[in-house]
Amino acid sequence: MAAETTPNAEAVGAEHGAHAPAGTTEVAAAHGGEASGGLPQFRMEYWGGQIVWLFLIFAVLYILLAKVFVPRLRKIQDTRAATIAEAVTQARSVQAEAEAQAKAAQAEIDDARARARGLAVEAKAKAAAELAASQKAEDARLQAQMDEAEARIRGLRDQAMTNVRGIAGETAQAMVEKLTGQKVTAAEIDAALAAQGAA
Incomplete structure (x- = not known):
């Protein structure tokens, strides 16, 4: 039974091999009849498509960077620089105004000190006057x-x-009268x- 099934399996495989796609048989023949394996990125038949997609993706990324991201970053940077410059200018103007x-x-x-000195001198002079x-x-x-x-x-x-003088005259008159006994007129x-x- 086993011997009978083996030739039938080979016959079926031969029939399937006869109906296999042409590209598959060529690839298998190019690799010595072995089954294909490994990453497709390292197979040369896929490099043309990969290079085209690489250029397409690079172009899309370049356009996005050049038209969207870089202008936004530049606008943000310019706005920041303008804000900083305006703040510095305003700070300088405020400093100048404060000075x-x-x-x-x-x-x-x-x-006020000069006026105070003048008023003090004037008040001192006025007080002295x-x-x-x-x-x-x-x-x-x-x-x-006085x-x-x-x-x-x-x-x-x-x-x-x-x-x-009157008292002296009266005293003298009284003394003369008492001493001499004669009346003397004033x-x-x-x-x-x-x-x-x-005398």
Whole structure:
């Protein structure tokens, strides 16, 4: 039975071999009748198609990079550079404005100090003038009071001298009258005092 089935299998294989495609038999014949195997990328008959697909894919990637991705990246980079440049310019303008405001504030401070010094000098001069005027007025008032006091003292002194002279005359008159027993008039006493004062 086994011997019978083997020739039949060979006959069937021969029949299938007779009806196999032409390309398959040529490939098998090119490889010495062995079955095909391995990666198709390493088989030379596929290289033409692979090269065409390589160029197609490279062209598509190149177009995508050149027309889509690179312009977007360049736009993002340009936007970023413009934003940075604008921020730097704005920072410089703010710094310049701050410096200008600082200079203006310093100028105002210097002006205020100068005005304060001027006001202090003016106030000092005004106070000195007022003090001098008040001192002069006080001196005049004191001088007037002193003149009035001196005049009053002179009046009191003259009045006292007059009283003293009268008292002295009366005393002298009383003493002469007591010593001599004779009455002496006031005119005689005045004449005697006048003569003694002239001597």
